[in-house]
Amino acid sequence: MTALKEELKRQIIEVLHLEDITPADIQDEEALFGEGLGLDSIDALELIVLMDKTYGIKLADPKKGRDIFQSIDTMVAYISEHRTK
Amino acid sequence: MKKSVFINGIGAVTTQGIWRSEFFSEARVLDHAINAAEQPAYKGFISPGAIRRMSRGIKMSMYAAQQALGESFVTIPDAIITGTGLGCSEDSDKFLRSLWENDEQFLTPTSFIQSTHNTVAAQIALQLSCKGYNVTHVNGASSFESALLDTLMLLQTGEEEHVLLGGVDEIAEQTYSFLQAGGYIKTGSVRETVKTSVSPGVNYAEGAHFFSMSAGRVASSYAEIIDVKLQNELEGSQMRSFLQDFLTTKDLHPEDIDAVILGYNGDENDDLFYDALWQELPLATPLYYKHLSGQYDSCSAFGLMVAAFVLKQQTVPSILYWNEKIPPNTTWKNILIYNQYKGKDHSLVVVRAC
Incomplete structure (x- = not known):
């Protein structure tokens, strides 16, 4: 689980071009959108592609994204349960 | 009666650095086949949230636009008009590469959104909250002059008072390698200047240049x-x-x-x-x-x-x-x-x- 968290943080930093941010700067329970990391709707689309491309998870229902993308913890929990890659 | 049109401010990011009073006295003659623009520090000019998605062409333009407007003391122009031949080709490269490598799947939105030719003018408008006329002219080597013609028509007729006019093109690795393979750009090993050139092709580069254009002359007009x-x-x-x-x-x-x-x-x-x-x-x-x-x-x-x-x-x-x-x-x-x-x-x- 810890390894997956680290891997996911590195992927998010790379895909979203989060300059000057390291995996250590992203707290596991921190909000990814809004107040926390400050991601926006375009980033959400990038995360959907990331889930599909890297873990084989297709998010057909965008409403689910709101819960899944709350934090690193929620993303890792969902990936662990649904990954096909 | 037509109004006169003046250049009241200039901003640029080029192979010779940013626009400044020593711009030409410190200039050096280019002798490489592909010459990248000397990049300024963008922090403070562009918000960290916005800059992470920007290609070089957008960043250079944002900087140059603010420099030109600042010099002319224009906060928000009435119109933004740009000219570009290849547009945001770095993002076009990325998007097409992604299409190719992922068998037309997993296409990410950012590079697609930012790959269009009018991205630069749009990003500047968003940054300035400028809701006026916003047009990008794409017409090969006369793209900038087409934008200039549009600017003149707006200002000479009195339709607008202040126009931000720009010309921008950026280096994109794949696109420029195609131009090099086609003989438009000199081969990478060649070291020739415009005056010493004997081999086919020319030295290519990139740059963003913006002009604050107005229908009124000021003491600092160029x-x-x-x-x-x-x-x-x-x-x-x-x-x-x-x-x-x-x-x-x-x-x-x-x-x-x-x-x-x-x-x-x-x-x-x-x-x-x-x-x-x-x-x-x-x-x-x-x-x-x-x-x-x-x-x-x-x-x-x-x-x-x-x-x-x-x-x-x-x-x-x-x-x-x-x-x-x-x-x-x-x-x-x-x-x-x-x-x-x-x-x-x-x-x-x-x-x-x-």
Whole structure:
């Protein structure tokens, strides 16, 4: 689980071009959108592609994204349960 | 009655660094096949949240636009007009590469959104909250002049008071490698300048140049734009009428032109056209700039910076003279800029001291 968290943080930093941010700067329970990391709707689309491309998870229902993308913890929990890659 | 149009502010990010008073005195002659623009520190100019998605062309333009507006004390222009040949080609490269590598799946939105030619003008408008006229002209080597023509029409008719005019093109690795393979750009190992060029192709580069244009003159104005003329194709034999027809409409004679800024780029087929035009203006002092800017579709905006600088400062930096024999000091009143590329997209611009 810890390894997956680290891997996911590195992927998010790379895909979203989060300059000057390291995996250590992203707290596991921190909000990814809004107040926390400050991601926006375009980033959400990038995360959907990331889930599909890297873990084989297709998010057909965008409403689910709101819960899944709350934090690193929620993303890792969902990936662990649904990954096909 | 047509209003006069003035350049009241300039901003640029180029191979010679950012626009500044020492821009030409510190300039160096380019001798690489592909020359990247010297990047300024963007922190403080662009928010961290926005900058992470921006390609070089967008970042350079955001910086140059703010520099030009700041110099002219214009907060929000009435219109934003840009010219670009290849647009945001770095993101186009990324998007197409992603299409290819992922078998047309997993396409991410950012590079697609930012790959369009009008991204630059749109991003500046978003940054400034400018809801006015916003247009990008894409027309090869006369993209910038097309944007200039649009600007002139808006200002001369009094429809707008202040227009932010820009020309931008960026290096994109894949696109430029195609241009290199096609012989447009010199091979990577070649070290030639515009004047020492013997091999095929030219030295390419990138840059963003912005001008704060207004219908009113201010104490710090650089120059007045008199007019611009565009012609897609031209035979060498038509050069005389092309020039004279333009000058006549402006009540100018060849002897009224004090300097002619020519787009010599080291390709003999291109340079023939510049020789032909220069022959029609034997009394004008020939200047050049592509040895400093490099070639790219909107590089003639660099030529306009040269004209603006000379007319405001009333001096020509020695690095800009085409001839080694420098003429005696003179008063610089009317400057003609002539540009074309590969025998197409010919443009004439007359700029006058104010």
